[in-house]
Amino acid sequence: MNDDASLSRRKLLTHTLAGVSAMPFVSVPGLLAATAAPDKPTTHGTWSMPATLPTGGPRDFDFLVGTWKSVNRRLKKRWVGSTDWDVFPNTLRCESRLGGIVNIDEVEFPTKGWAGMTVRTYDVEKRQWSLYWINSRQGVLFPPVVGGFTGDVGRFYGDDTDEGRPIKCVFQWRKLGPDKALWEQAFSLDGKTWETNWSVEHTRVKG
Numbered sequence: 001m002n003d004d005a006s007l008s009r010r011k012l013l014t015h016t017l018a019g020v021s022a023m024p025f026v027s028v029p030g031l032l033a034a035t036a037a038p039d040k041p042t043t044h045g046t047w048s049m050p051a052t053l054p055t056g057g058p059r060d061f062d063f064l065v066g067t068w069k070s071v072n073r074r075l076k077k078r079w080v081g082s083t084d085w086d087v088f089p090n091t092l093r094c095e096s097r098l099g100g101i102v103n104i105d106e107v108e109f110p111t112k113g114w115a116g117m118t119v120r121t122y123d124v125e126k127r128q129w130s131l132y133w134i135n136s137r138q139g140v141l142f143p144p145v146v147g148g149f150t151g152d153v154g155r156f157y158g159d160d161t162d163e164g165r166p167i168k169c170v171f172q173w174r175k176l177g178p179d180k181a182l183w184e185q186a187f188s189l190d191g192k193t194w195e196t197n198w199s200v201e202h203t204r205v206k207g
Contacts, residue, residue: 047170047186047194054155055127056148061096061103061120063175067205068092072109075197078162078187088112092202131156131171145171152176162187170194179204 070092073085094105101122108115116135123130130144147156152175160169168188175181185198 047188047196049157049168049188049191050155053128053157054147054150056122056129056150056154057127058100058122058124060122060129060149060154061094062100063178064094064103064105064181065096066094068094068181068202069205070107070200070202072198072200074199075195078195078197079189090200129154129156145169147171149173160187165189179206 070090076084090109092107103120114136119132132144133142145156145158154173156171168191172184181202183200186194186196188194
C-alpha cells in the first residue's frame, strides 16, 4: 500500500476517527498464538479489473461486527514469485455506526508491535463502499479501495504504490457462514497479472 494519503481524505474522516479514538479494544485471552501451519493461503482469487466497480448495500459489513481472532499469511517478499509466508495472529474488534453506512474495525498485531484501523464509508448515491486503512506506525490514511458485495463475496479496487511503483490493488472479503470470514489482498503492476500477497482467516469470538 501507499505510505502517503491525501490531506483532504484525512480531513474528511477526522470527525469519524475522533469518534472512535476512545473505542476500547477488547483483549481476548488465548488469541495471541497462531495455530495454523505457515503455508500458502488456502484460497486464491482469480483477479481482474472490472469494467465498472462493484456496487453493494448499506448493510454489507454488518457480518463483521463483533470480536474476532485471526491468522495472517503475508508474503515475506513481493514481486519475486515467492511462496515464503510470514504467519502471525491478530485480534479484531468491529463496530457499525450511522445505521450501518460507516463501519470501523481496530486490529492489534501482538507479535508485530503495531495496530491498525479500517474505516469503511458507504456512498448511498453510488451504492459503493470506500475502505480506508490507517496504521499506528505511520498515522496516515492510505488511498481507498472501492466496491461492494455480491452475495457472500465483496471486491474492492483501487490505485496505490508499492516499493515506489504504481499498482492496482484489490481486496476480497468472503463470508463463510456466521462465524468465519476470509480476507485477501492482491497487487498488480498492469491490471492483468496479479499476485495474492496477504490473506487473513477470521474466526468469531463468542460470548
